[in-house]
Amino acid sequence: MQGTARTRPSGSSRALREAYDTALLDLDGVVYVAGEAVPHAVPSLEGARAAGMRLAFVTNNAARTPRSVADHLSRLGVPAEASDVITSAQAVARLIAEQHPAGARVLAIGGDGLKEALRERGLAVVESADDDPAAVVQGYGGPELPWGRLGEAALAVGRGAVWYASNGDMTIPGDRGILPGNGAAVEVVRAATRWMRDAPEPQIAGKPLPPMHRETVLRTGAQRPLVVGDRLDTDIEGAHVGGVDSLLVLTGVTDGAQLLAAPPEHRPVYVARDLRGLAEPQPELTDPEAGAGTRTASGTRPPHVVGCGGWRAWAGPDALGLEGEGEVLDGLRALCGAAWSAAGEGRCRLDAGPALARLEL
Template sequence: MQVFTDIGGLIIDMDGVLWHGDQALPGLEAFFATLRELQLPFVLATNNASITAEQYVGKLSAMRVEIGRREILTSGMATALYLSERYPASHTRVYAIGGAGLRQPLRDKGFVLLEEHDPGPADLVVSGLDKTLNWDKLCNAALHIQAGAGFYGSNGDVTLPSERGFLPGNGATLAALTAATGVMPITIGKPAPIIYQQALALLGQAPERVIAIGDRLDTDILGAVRTGIRSVLVLSGISREEDIPRLDYAPTWVMRDIRELTEALRR
């Protein structure tokens, strides 16, 4: 296996890489202990916008791994930052489908969030993974989009790995709204390079000195390729090694899981 060289930081996916649902994957504690021992900075960058950075810190703490809030970047946080750079937040009304992981970053940036009973009009519809998704939310979002609201998705993942198997992701919600409105959303998370570029800024590193780790070829790896950074595909989540020859892009390395990655980092 090729030896890692000139690493200034890591951008690490979470679902399918560190855990399945609430079940930590083998080698989790040793992996983070190695990162701390090597003084290797990292950003945990996830397309999952269902929970907040603070909740991710708590989830990892329950798995006996301590990290700081500044080491987390969710697609909800990335979406709020992206939109705040393009819209006057205090004058922009947002209808958001999603949990606290999407809604709180939007509030933190000063956006006005419409409630379910508020008829609008909305300037933007923003959708993230929503585990309480229902018919009324889909109807409200569709009506706002049909009335001219801008349509954004925190990410386009159609599935979400869990201890039960692969569940519908935010991409499934976006597909339903696109079918109902004929409007395609702008997505902020991987494979768009936006979230990776924001993570690079947090690390303070040039793209050539950073490695992305992920379990999905169509999001984690493609996003890394589009951003110009090296990547590791771990086979503990969605994608399989036999999927690679069918694509016109590829990860720099393929590894079984974070245990193999830990061994490689220690060489």
């Protein structure tokens, strides 16, 4: 829905795995968390593939090579080839190669996946700012990334190297909670180079920015893609930027309150609890006449009354309201319709706490 604000999730009379030819799946928080498969992910992806949907795995994590990611997925029970994996390392390597000649020296601050992607583009990977790099690129290097590597990046940027980053994710999900992501490491280098006149900013390739969408389209050739992710500010915004449909799953970092407060570019087309949503149609939201029975304290019918399944949601003067019963996700979809309609082009700032408490998400 480029050009207009999405005011509610959309419906689909067909299962999503039948309505779209390719699932562009985020990994962390969608397929696995801390290396272990998310519940229901493996059989859901097996079923999607059996129904004819192609699976492509699109990740902002630049630490690992596509082969290592594919091997990991295969061990989890999701057979994959390296060609099924698209990383932000590949996207940023293409971006650098388009701006620098073959053989240009690049200081790589990150894991093997970043270095392999650079070499595949004919760039020379160096390890020190003293190697006179033309560019410096940061990619997630795992929790053991030495502090000194960030120092090398800051020195290279300070000496005039062009600065790049695979992605700007501030956090990454882990088995013990939310951890710092590559964006946090980028902020360290930004702070260390603030002394420079006209301090530079990195060129970022990963989701939600266009270089990652372009890399994905070039590598998959998808005709009717569906972006599947857990993050509003990368997966869903990336789909919005690329003009393709999106499915938000609630197995990662996004919770109900964040979804209801989403600005237009962060509003998904569909919402599901987990990857089982690929096998399901999505219900249409309604503007129920039954809403006429709902009244505010002053006796007036509240605006933005939206129904889904057995639920009815509305936007009151200070809070979102919800009544009814049925499938929990239908209640959340109805609340999205009320919240986004009330917010229009902005964020919904109405109190959603009591309504969400009814759903026990």
